[in-house]
Amino acid sequence: MLKLMWRYTMRYKGFVLMNLICAMGFVLIELGLPTLLAQMIDEGAKNNDVAYVEKMGWYMLLVVLVGILLNIGLGISTARITSNITADIRDDLFAKTQTYSHIEYEQIGMASLITRVTNDAYQIMLFLQNILRMGLVTPLMFGMSLFMVFRTSAYLGMFVLAALPILLIGVIAIAKISDPLSKTQQTNLDKMNSILRENLSGLRVIRAFVKEDFEEKRFATVNDAYATSSKKLFWLMAFAQPGFFFLFNIVMIVIIWTGSIQINQGSLEVGTLIAFIEYIFHALFSFMLFATVFMLYPRAAVSAGRIEEALAIESEIVSPKNGITQTKTAGVLSYQNVTFAYPGQSETPVIRTISFTANPGETVAFIGSTGSGKSTLVQLIPRFFDVSAGSIELDGHDVRAYDLPALRNKIGYVPQKAVLFSGTIAENLRYGKEDATEEEILAALTLAQAMEFVSALPEGIDTQISEGGSNLSGGQKQRLAIARAIIRHPEVYIFDDSFSALDYQTDAKLRAALYDVTRQATVLIVAQRVGTIRHADKIIVLNEGQVVGTGTHEELLETCPVYYDIASSQLTEEELKK
Numbered sequence: 001m002l003k004l005m006w007r008y009t010m011r012y013k014g015f016v017l018m019n020l021i022c023a024m025g026f027v028l029i030e031l032g033l034p035t036l037l038a039q040m041i042d043e044g045a046k047n048n049d050v051a052y053v054e055k056m057g058w059y060m061l062l063v064v065l066v067g068i069l070l071n072i073g074l075g076i077s078t079a080r081i082t083s084n085i086t087a088d089i090r091d092d093l094f095a096k097t098q099t100y101s102h103i104e105y106e107q108i109g110m111a112s113l114i115t116r117v118t119n120d121a122y123q124i125m126l127f128l129q130n131i132l133r134m135g136l137v138t139p140l141m142f143g144m145s146l147f148m149v150f151r152t153s154a155y156l157g158m159f160v161l162a163a164l165p166i167l168l169i170g171v172i173a174i175a176k177i178s179d180p181l182s183k184t185q186q187t188n189l190d191k192m193n194s195i196l197r198e199n200l201s202g203l204r205v206i207r208a209f210v211k212e213d214f215e216e217k218r219f220a221t222v223n224d225a226y227a228t229s230s231k232k233l234f235w236l237m238a239f240a241q242p243g244f245f246f247l248f249n250i251v252m253i254v255i256i257w258t259g260s261i262q263i264n265q266g267s268l269e270v271g272t273l274i275a276f277i278e279y280i281f282h283a284l285f286s287f288m289l290f291a292t293v294f295m296l297y298p299r300a301a302v303s304a305g306r307i308e309e310a311l312a313i314e315s316e317i318v319s320p321k322n323g324i325t326q327t328k329t330a331g332v333l334s335y336q337n338v339t340f341a342y343p344g345q346s347e348t349p350v351i352r353t354i355s356f357t358a359n360p361g362e363t364v365a366f367i368g369s370t371g372s373g374k375s376t377l378v379q380l381i382p383r384f385f386d387v388s389a390g391s392i393e394l395d396g397h398d399v400r401a402y403d404l405p406a407l408r409n410k411i412g413y414v415p416q417k418a419v420l421f422s423g424t425i426a427e428n429l430r431y432g433k434e435d436a437t438e439e440e441i442l443a444a445l446t447l448a449q450a451m452e453f454v455s456a457l458p459e460g461i462d463t464q465i466s467e468g469g470s471n472l473s474g475g476q477k478q479r480l481a482i483a484r485a486i487i488r489h490p491e492v493y494i495f496d497d498s499f500s501a502l503d504y505q506t507d508a509k510l511r512a513a514l515y516d517v518t519r520q521a522t523v524l525i526v527a528q529r530v531g532t533i534r535h536a537d538k539i540i541v542l543n544e545g546q547v548v549g550t551g552t553h554e555e556l557l558e559t560c561p562v563y564y565d566i567a568s569s570q571l572t573e574e575e576l577k578k
């Protein structure tokens with residue numbers, strides 16, 4: 001935890017120095033004041049020396065003003081350091097998550113990642129704020145006050161010393177109790193976020209199945225668990241503070257009592273006792289403030305641990321050093337005995353020893369029952385996952401040898417579930433090609449059969465898309481996702497069941513339009529509908545992760561019973577014979 005904070009804090013050495021200077025100056029001033037006060041009383045007021053009292057009054061005013069300036073400086077440097085560091089941590093975490101492969105996302109969980117970037121970073125900010133504001137001032141103040149206490153009266157100082165071990169034990173006990181509570185609290189926050197995320201994105205399904213009560217109970221369970229751990233933490237604080245003040249007051253009573261006796265006996269001056277009480281107040285109060293900072297430590301440590309964990313994860317899928325960026329051909333694809341199992345499921349590969357080739361200008365289609373491995377198979381090309389055995393070569397090189405962005409830039413991927421981002425339609429298309437002109441955008445939309453509905457929108461390509469594209473229909477989203485892939489003119493197109501939400505007519509029109517733009521490219525189409533792929537140059541039939549047939553539509557009808565079954569369930573007798 002401290003390592004993480006140190007690393008980030010050291011990025012702002014100038015402000016740290018300012019913080020140190022302000023903190024030290026502030027402490028000196030706070031402790032100088034009681035000395036001036038004591039002198040004012042014992043030498044001025046006692047001897048009725050009004051001029052001396054006045055002079056000391058002006059000194060004190062000056063000192064107070066400098067103290068205020070230093071305090072402001074302390075606040076400013078603290079604010080600058082903490083807000084900068086929190087922003088840095090969030091930036092670094094975000095950048096790190098961008099390097100994760102799907103494996104790491106699944107390992108940590110999306111909700112937990114969100115909590116780490118938001119809440120955990122916030123906890124660090126809270127702690128740092130306290131540390132920078134009080135973490136240095138309080139021990140300094142405590143040490144120096146204690147010194148002044150003993151310098152003023154060693155006898156009275158013994159009473160303060162007696163109270164300290166009790167305070168120390170209390171603080172350690174509180175830290176020990178709050179550590180597991182903080183961990184539970186953060187884990188419960190993760191769960192709460194996860195349920196909330198799932199719930200909000202699945203709202204329509206929840207309503208359709210009248211599961212609101214069920215969901216409310218599910219949310220209430222984790223929310224209650226979170227509240228319980230929070231309550232316990234608050235309870236702890238609720239007891240800690242009055243407990244401290246109780247002890248504080250007892251020490252004060254003992255000192256005032258003993259001090260009064262000493263004044264009576266003439267061995268102590270009134271001003272000295274007042275200064276002494278001020279010193280004790282500073283000593284004990286700074287101890288309590290430091291203890292408060294210390295109490296925040298366990299929770300911040302838990303958060304720091306979670307942030308460190310996320311930052312330390314190295315993605316399994318990384319771009320090699322000096323990866324390939326240039327190739328002689330464009331889009332020559334070859335699968336060689338590819339086997340793939342999802343992480344942690346090595347005994348049950350979902351892809352088994354698959355080999356095939358696809359060349360530029362060719363359309364290769366994949367069909368098979370659900371769960372037969374079609375999507376997984378095509379996701380291995382952009383390295384969303386790496387093969388478990390065998391290899392995939394693109395233009396004569398293993399995909400793992402490519403510079404990762406260069407590899408992915410060769411590919412136009414249209415996912416099964418169209419994903420759009422909040423922003424305008426034009427901005428979404430520029431995801432595919434950053435510098436795309438308006439003409440290029442319009443051309444891509446026309447090809448993707450999206451122009452009709454886009455031009456009917458009041459703001460055309462400048463229409464705002466809501467979060468997740470919720471203001472568009474499934475088919476409209478799919479067409480925009482297709483346009484986004486088309487606009488970059490990739491060497492390899494991957495359409496992962498991307499035509500499923502389109503009606504037959506649009507599907508046919510789209511494929512006809514695509515025929516022209518994809519003439520030079522390699523096209524891979526995953527589909528459920530035979531109609532979508534019957535004109536493909538090569539159809540690969542998958543069953544339980546294995547190839548059970550390869551050929552054209554006509555060939556497969558003759559040779560592949562699995563394909564025949566799929567085709568006969570979708571086509572009429574005449575269509576089958578065509």
Ligand SMILES: Nc1ncnc2c1ncn2[C@@H]1O[C@H](COP(=O)(O)OP(=O)(O)OP(=O)(O)O)[C@@H](O)[C@H]1O
Nearest residue numbers: 342350368369370371372373374375376377416497
């Ligand atoms: N992230 C994952 N982790 C573990 N197993 C997975 C994951 N994604 C898919 N699978 C499993 O891999 C198998 C193949 O899934 P895949 O999505 O490739 O099939 P598919 O043929 O594309 O199916 P569909 O036509 O329904 O989209 C399935 O048994 C599925 O349960």
